[in-house]
Amino acid sequence: MASITLDNVVKTYPDGFTAVKGVDLDIADGEFVILVGPSGCGKSTLLRMIVGLEDITDGELRIGDEVVNDKAPRDRDLAMVFQNYALYPHLTVYENIAFPLRLAKGQYTEEQIDERVRNASKLLELDEHLQRKPANLSGGQRQRVAMGRAIVRRAKAFLFDEPLSNLDAKLRGQMRTEIARLQRNLATTTVYVTHDQTEAMTLGDRVAVLRRGELQQVASPRGLYDQP
Numbered sequence: 001m002a003s004i005t006l007d008n009v010v011k012t013y014p015d016g017f018t019a020v021k022g023v024d025l026d027i028a029d030g031e032f033v034i035l036v037g038p039s040g041c042g043k044s045t046l047l048r049m050i051v052g053l054e055d056i057t058d059g060e061l062r063i064g065d066e067v068v069n070d071k072a073p074r075d076r077d078l079a080m081v082f083q084n085y086a087l088y089p090h091l092t093v094y095e096n097i098a099f100p101l102r103l104a105k106g107q108y109t110e111e112q113i114d115e116r117v118r119n120a121s122k123l124l125e126l127d128e129h130l131q132r133k134p135a136n137l138s139g140g141q142r143q144r145v146a147m148g149r150a151i152v153r154r155a156k157a158f159l160f161d162e163p164l165s166n167l168d169a170k171l172r173g174q175m176r177t178e179i180a181r182l183q184r185n186l187a188t189t190t191v192y193v194t195h196d197q198t199e200a201m202t203l204g205d206r207v208a209v210l211r212r213g214e215l216q217q218v219a220s221p222r223g224l225y226d227q228p
């Protein structure tokens, strides 16, 4: 676990377009921050810079005390959960969850992998589905597998990019509760991009509002709601 600090972070794409225009944001260790704003305001760009999938043009990004601007994604030790799940269709639930640990070749014994996968699946109520393939799971179950993969790594932070937007309303409600419970239990630093009002108002400790690449305000969900 660790804090995430953005210090005047800028992103200019190769075509000259500046999508993020000097963002300052301190996310405390264990804090859950929701990032909202209209389509095209730079939410994905910001998340991708934090996780390392996009270069930072200017400014400084720190995880804990360490400046990570030039660090490769795998060395940042963050876990990203995508809205399209990005599961491997040919692998079982068990192997999908174990995958990040197997990727770190030789770092974990078979017993350690097994223990972590089983703990995560219990937490996510997937223990009865470990031998199934993603195609035979519901949307909510697939989403939980994607979260399981983030949990087994015990990453320093979770980054969610609209994780529930492909689910129907009922499932979205269930997953909202699930994510809130998980974050309370794990107390892992979380940045969560959404354009769902309910998620923004109920899930996070703070809501950061981005508009045209600039941070417009950062407030508690209640503080945001009370403003004119």
Ligand code: ADP
Binding pocket: 013, 014, 015, 017, 019, 037, 038, 039, 040, 041, 042, 043, 044, 045, 046
């Ligand atoms: P959001 O996630 O809030 O919808 P994005 O971060 O995806 O916004 O995009 C922010 C802005 O940056 C948009 O105007 C988008 O068109 C632009 N953009 C995104 N990726 C690129 C790219 N690779 N090259 C140029 N412009 C981009």
Ligand code: ADP
Binding pocket: 040, 044
């Ligand atoms: P989202 O809705 O999740 O922000 P988009 O459909 O806007 O995603 O973008 C999908 C992909 O296309 C992203 O990798 C983004 O960086 C890229 N992209 C978005 N806008 C542009 C653009 N103007 N030029 C080049 N690539 C872009």
